Amino acid sequence: xxxxxxxxxxxxxxxxxxxxxAVGHGTGAGAGSLGxxxxxxxxxxxxxxxxxxxxxxxxxxxxxxxxxxITFNQDVSWFIVTLTFVASISxxxxxxxxxxxxxxxxxxxxxxxxxxxxxxxxxxxTAATSLGALISAIFxxxxxxxxxxxxxxxxxxxxxxxxxxxxxxAHSFWQMVAGRLIMxxxxxxxxxxxxxxxxxxxxxMIRGRLVVINSLCLTGGQLVAYGCGAGLDKVHxxxxxxxxxxxxxxxxxxxxxxxxxxxxxxxxMKGQLERAAQVLAKSYSNAPAELIxxxxxxxxxxxxxxxxxxxxxxxxxxxxxxxxxxxNFRALILAxxxxxxxxxxxxxxxLYFSGTIFETVGFTNSTAVSIVVAGTNFVFTxxxxxxxxxxxxxxxxxxxxxxxxxSLVVCAIAFHFMDVRFEGGGSxxxxxxxxxxxxxxxxxxxxxxxAFYALGIGTVPWQQSELFPQAVRGVGTSYSTAxxxxxxxxxxxxxxxMLQNITPxxxxxxxxxxxxxxxxxxxxxxxxxxxLELEEVQMILKDGFNIKAxxxxxxxxxxxxxxxxxxxxxxxxxxxxxxxxxELMEL
Ligand SMILES: O[C@H]1[C@H](O)[C@@H](O)[C@H](O)[C@@H](O)[C@H]1O
Numbered sequence: 374x375x376x377x378x379x380x381x382x383x384x385x386x387x388x389x390x391x392x393x394x395a396v397g398h399g400t401g402a403g404a405g406s407l408g409x410x411x412x413x414x415x416x417x418x419x420x421x422x423x424x425x426x427x428x429x430x431x432x433x434x435x436x437x438x439x440x441x442x443i444t445f446n447q448d449v450s451w452f453i454v455t456l457t458f459v460a461s462i463s464x465x466x467x468x469x470x471x472x473x474x475x476x477x478x479x480x481x482x483x484x485x486x487x488x489x490x491x492x493x494x495x496x497x498x499t500a501a502t503s504l505g506a507l508i509s510a511i512f513x514x515x516x517x518x519x520x521x522x523x524x525x526x527x528x529x530x531x532x533x534x535x536x537x538x539x540x541x542x543a544h545s546f547w548q549m550v551a552g553r554l555i556m557x558x559x560x561x562x563x564x565x566x567x568x569x570x571x572x573x574x575x576x577x578m579i580r581g582r583l584v585v586i587n588s589l590c591l592t593g594g595q596l597v598a599y600g601c602g603a604g605l606d607k608v609h610x611x612x613x614x615x616x617x618x619x620x621x622x623x624x625x626x627x628x629x630x631x632x633x634x635x636x637x638x639x640x641x642m643k644g645q646l647e648r649a650a651q652v653l654a655k656s657y658s659n660a661p662a663e664l665i666x667x668x669x670x671x672x673x674x675x676x677x678x679x680x681x682x683x684x685x686x687x688x689x690x691x692x693x694x695x696x697x698x699x700x701n702f703r704a705l706i707l708a709x710x711x712x713x714x715x716x717x718x719x720x721x722x723x724l725y726f727s728g729t730i731f732e733t734v735g736f737t738n739s740t741a742v743s744i745v746v747a748g749t750n751f752v753f754t755x756x757x758x759x760x761x762x763x764x765x766x767x768x769x770x771x772x773x774x775x776x777x778x779x780s781l782v783v784c785a786i787a788f789h790f791m792d793v794r795f796e797g798g799g800s801x802x803x804x805x806x807x808x809x810x811x812x813x814x815x816x817x818x819x820x821x822x823x824a825f826y827a828l829g830i831g832t833v834p835w836q837q838s839e840l841f842p843q844a845v846r847g848v849g850t851s852y853s854t855a856x857x858x859x860x861x862x863x864x865x866x867x868x869x870x871m872l873q874n875i876t877p878x879x880x881x882x883x884x885x886x887x888x889x890x891x892x893x894x895x896x897x898x899x900x901x902x903x904x905l906e907l908e909e910v911q912m913i914l915k916d917g918f919n920i921k922a923x924x925x926x927x928x929x930x931x932x933x934x935x936x937x938x939x940x941x942x943x944x945x946x947x948x949x950x951x952x953x954x955x956e957l958m959e960l
Contacts, residue, residue: 476602505557773829
């Protein structure tokens with residue numbers, strides 16, 4: 374890791390406040406083209422004629438010994454919003470494609486090979502997408518570093534189209550499985566790259582929220598799939614329409630990306646600094662060109678190019694660096710653990726089998742209740758959207774996990790009193806049959822569980838890309854996304870067996886225990902990263918998980934942002950424009 378000595382300056386023109394890092398030994402490629410404006414020299418000289426004339430640079434000893442990066446203090450631009458929403462279509466595809474299958478399986482009837490699907494067939498069709506996603510997630514990060522984020526998303530669009538067409542035309546079981554598998558390849562790529570893409574273009578103070586837009590599209594996609602599934606339930610060949618509908622968003626995303634760029638950080642990685650500057654300038658339209666150049670220099674200086682004679686050697690070295698550099702390895706532990714926790718707390722089993730569970734506890738309209746559960750997931754992802762940057766990632770995890778634990782314990786107790794037994798083939802036997810008060814407790818506790826899940830662990834793990842430095846971000850997020858899909862496969866394929874063998878009470882108690890252990894893990898190991906620049910996260914993970922330091926720094930960055938904002942408001946109101954924050958005046 375290069376050591377950085379940072380300094381900072383304030384720019385009070387045009388509503389901009391900035392702090393810049395006069396960074397140490399960078400090895401980034403291509404600094405030359407923009408490199409003339411070295412961050413320390415350019416700004417101090419020609420003070421009178423420069424639009425950034427009041428910028429001053431002096432070393433600052435950040436009390437946390439962490440970096441202070443250039444920050445663009447302006448409202449999020451339409452360009453960034455557009456990029457975010459277009460990338461989030463991948464999230465929608467992820468949600469829709471994993472969501473529609475439960476309704477489709479019910480209405481397929483004898484449409485494949487002229488016979489009813491067996492229980493095993495259904496499991497196979499469902500699992501094919503998760504398997505495909507697992508396989509492609511392993512490679513997607515590396516591909517994104519080699520060819521770019523945008524080309525990979527566009528490639529996933531092609532896979533979605535091929536997969537959907539194969540399914541729509543399927544008359545045999547194996548064609549359906551092939552379609553689901555290929556679609557799964559697309560889902561895996563999209564699930565990794567979309568949050569990574571958004572994380573790289575987002576301004577730091579709202580990065581959490583912009584990445585959550587992808588999660589909102591995901592849970593929204595699941596909800597839409599459930600809704601459409603219920604609507605097309607009785608329609609002849611309705612399941613083909615259900616699959617066919619998935620073509621619309623993917624085509625829209627492909628067309629939009631024909632006109633949109635990749636992320637500035639990717640261009641910097643490839644040494645295309647002019648291109649990176651253009652994208653940054655579009656993203657921060659109020660920022661003077663000088664400041665954009667400063668930021669590019671900063672990113673470029675921090676951009677470590679991993680050595681290697683060819684692509685293969687570089688990939689191997691990247692993997693080595695991911696494991697051997699302590700801050701990278703800590704990032705890897707956190708990213709994989711969060712994704713593992715997300716899956717092993719059992720949510721997807723509940724989502725996929727909620728219909729079966731609700732029928733078991735006596736609800737005749739189980740589809741409607743499933744829609745309520747998926748709806749709760751969506752609504753509380755929206756709550757996470759508002760909380761993730763303000764309250765912070767760590768805080769919402771520490772609220773969500775105990776809430777899940779309590780809900781699951783209540784659910785386990787309710788099942789105990791219902792005395793439900795699940796038999797082979799997904800059917801159930803209830804000793805105290807019929808619809809009982811305990812049935813209502815089960816449903817309410819599952820809805821509560823969904824709310825706490827969506828608020829924290831359903832959403833935060835997808836912030837994974839912020840944990841890794843640029844050089845290992847692709848490979849690191851591949852590991853964690855693959856962990857997610859592997860966990861999804863394991864849990865979804867063992868859930869019914871668990872219900873049969875250790876009873877529903879045992880199953881839910883098991884998930885409750887995992888939620889509790891996960892809470893402890895988050896409490897001791899997961900630092901607060903809201904408001905930090907992507908490049909600052911490594912300083913936090915440098916010599917430990919540094920929870921206290923991370924909380925202090927996140928708080929400080931929020932205060933700085935608020936002060937910048939009020940300085941900017943003052944400017945708009947004609948008051949003393951740019952009273953810099955105390956820290957910024959520390960010159
Ligand atoms: O974050 C998402 C979301 O919580 C979905 O509801 C779930 O199905 C996915 O597995 C998960 O990754």
